[in-house]
Amino acid sequence: MLGKLYFIGAGPGDPELITVKGKRIISEADVIIYAGSLVNPEVLNCRKNGAVVYNSAEMNLDEVLKVELEALNKGLEVARVHTGDPAIYGAIQEQMDGLRAAGINEEQFEVIPGVSSFLATAAALKQEYTLPSISQTVIITRMEGRTPVPPKEKLASLAAHQATMCIFLSVQAIDKVMSTLKEGGYPGDTPVAIVSRASWPDQRIFRGTIDTIADILHKAGVVRQAMIVVGKVLDTDYELSKLYDSKFTTMFRKGTED
The missing domain is CATH 3.30.950.10 (Tetrapyrrole methylase, C-terminal domain)
Structure with a gap:
């Protein structure tokens, strides 16, 4: 059985701002690697008994990839938990490219967006x-x-x-x-x-x-x-949106005459 890794955007801090999907993956994961310097540890409270947790703040890239690859090769599910949305200053590209270089196919990892x-x-x-x-x-x-x-x-x-x-x-x-x-x-x-x-x-x-x-x-x-x-x-005055302007016609609503 192939393992799978999920890069999860855990949101900006409030543990309720993680997506429903992100929380579900964390609750199911066998291995969790989270960015402990920024991610609120409360987002991990839903993890299952026996899940192995690593704090990537104490790891370098090679060490992170080693844990990810070992888990994937054992057929385990991995939650790689980043702060905010990992597409912005998330350092996930180098991890995804490292997985590809190690022969991990595209179906074995997925990105779950978060609130930046x-x-x-x-x-x-x-x-x-x-x-x-x-x-x-x-x-x-x-x-x-x-x-x-x-x-x-x-x-x-x-x-x-x-x-x-x-x-x-x-x-x-x-x-x-x-x-x-x-x-x-x-x-x-x-x-x-x-x-x-x-x-x-x-x-x-x-x-x-x-x-x-x-x-x-x-x-x-x-x-x-x-x-x-x-x-x-x-801090300034601005024009009102045309979207809700009573005189503005959209594909859903006909505007009123002057």
């Missing part, structure tokens, strides 16, 4: 990222750190669009992030919101502008696990 922290941040802010006449584009990015950023994706270059921007993994360099955004074209009074540990019980929200948010954050002592949101959508 940038979406949990929008929920915490009670904010829509795409408002008519203000922004119809959301840029998901990060500040360059130990992981390099391609030259055309430098923060200053992206800032020129003045779209809604969700910046991951960068709060520890908040001063540099804000100065770079301003250098790239955002006015200093552009609204900024930062959500620390979105959806966790200790979630905190900070609001300011490009010119003021760094000082606010320093006083709060936030240096990790926070999403930076920048853009006019956070």
